[in-house]
Amino acid sequence: MAEIKSAPLKERPLSPHLQIYKPMLTMIMSIVHRITGGALYFGILLLVWWLLAAAAGPNAYATVQWFMETVIGRLILFGYTWALIHHALGGIRHLIWDLGYGFEANEREWLTIATLVGSIGLTIVLWLVGYLVMGGMR
Amino acid sequence: MTERGPKSIVTPLRRVRHLGAAHSGTRHFWHQRLTSVANIPLTILLVLIVVGLLGRNHAAVVQILGSTPVAIVMLLFIITSVYHMWLGMQVIIEDYVHDEMLKVVALMGNTFFSFATGLAAVFAILKLSFGL
Numbered sequence: 001m002a003e004i005k006s007a008p009l010k011e012r013p014l015s016p017h018l019q020i021y022k023p024m025l026t027m028i029m030s031i032v033h034r035i036t037g038g039a040l041y042f043g044i045l046l047l048v049w050w051l052l053a054a055a056a057g058p059n060a061y062a063t064v065q066w067f068m069e070t071v072i073g074r075l076i077l078f079g080y081t082w083a084l085i086h087h088a089l090g091g092i093r094h095l096i097w098d099l100g101y102g103f104e105a106n107e108r109e110w111l112t113i114a115t116l117v118g119s120i121g122l123t124i125v126l127w128l129v130g131y132l133v134m135g136g137m138r
Numbered sequence: 139m140t141e142r143g144p145k146s147i148v149t150p151l152r153r154v155r156h157l158g159a160a161h162s163g164t165r166h167f168w169h170q171r172l173t174s175v176a177n178i179p180l181t182i183l184l185v186l187i188v189v190g191l192l193g194r195n196h197a198a199v200v201q202i203l204g205s206t207p208v209a210i211v212m213l214l215f216i217i218t219s220v221y222h223m224w225l226g227m228q229v230i231i232e233d234y235v236h237d238e239m240l241k242v243v244a245l246m247g248n249t250f251f252s253f254a255t256g257l258a259a260v261f262a263i264l265k266l267s268f269g270l
Contacts, residue, residue, distance in 0.1 A: 038230060041223045048255050051212075051262035054203055058196040068192075081185070088181050091174045098171065130189045 029112045033090040036083040043080045081126060086119035166225060173222035180215040187211065204266035212263050220256035224248060 021027065053060040067073045093111045096102045102111055146153075157163045187208060191199050202208055227248045235241040 034230065037223070037226050041227050044219065044223065044255050044259075047216075048259045048262070051203070051259050051266075054196065054199050055262040055265040061196040061199065084181060084185070088178065092178065095171065095174065126185060126189060130192060 025116075026108050026112050029090065029115060033087060033094075036087040036090070039083045040080075040087055043083065046076070046080060078123070078127065082119060082123040085122050085126075086115065089115045089118050089122075166228075170222065170225045173218045173225070176218045177215070177222060180211065180218060183211045184215045200266055203263065204269065206267070209263050209267045213260060216256055216259045216263070220252050220259075224252035227252070 018027075018031075050064055053064040068077055093102075093115055096111065102108065155163075187202075191202060194202070203212065228245060231241060231244045231248060235244050
């Protein structure tokens with residue numbers, strides 16, 4: 001207690017930030033989880049636009065369909081799908097951790113790789129289904 | 139940790155409320171998890187609905203989106219997702235925005251954005267359902 005009294009305002013060491021650590025897959029995936037969350041936050045505007053256009057009428061809906069057909073629209077939609085699935089799988093990973101499982105080094109690595117491979121794989125499968133089974137996105 | 143000895147300055151009432159330094163207990167954490175669990179099946183259903191609708195014309199989209207089961211799933215997805223993203227963005231703001239004034243503005247903006255997008259989506263779904 002005496003130390004606190006005798007030490008006035010002084011430059012105190014700060015906890016190290018991200019750049020001091022060696023980048024690891026688990027760490028990068030943790031960051032990506034937050035980034036995809038932030039992207040989905042604004043990405044919901046896409047869903048709202050689609051719903052409002054459908055409610056507004058055929059002309060407004062045609063505009064949305066036209067935009068989704070452009071290269072930029074497709075890329076945004078593809079990215080949105082991947083972000084949604086990646087965030088969902090990452091969330092399941094966090095729920096597993098919340099329950100107290102999967103904290104061993106090999107388990108962490110496995111969960112991380114499963115999230116990444118799963119999100120990319122599922123996104124591709126989904127788009128293939130969209131194109132082949134559902135008759136494509138005209 | 140709350141001091142529990144006889145000399146604790148924490149009042150018994152404060153302790154029994156379990157609210158801690160943030161004055162909100164674990165509600166934020168719990169609701170983030172609650173909505174995340176709800177979003178697992180709802181996200182799968184949303185993706186199936188969207189993929190199934192992409193190739194169809196406006197009339198078909200209106201009919202399917204306005205049907206009772208699809209509309210209910212869409213409403214559930216919107217409500218849980220908007221609440222989830224509201225909580226999530228609050229954490230991001232609290233982590234990175236240190237200026238007190240800017241933080242309050244950002245937190246307000248987060249609330250406005252979440253409510254506005256959520257309400258707009260709900261309105262659209264109801265309009266499709268009731269055919270107004």
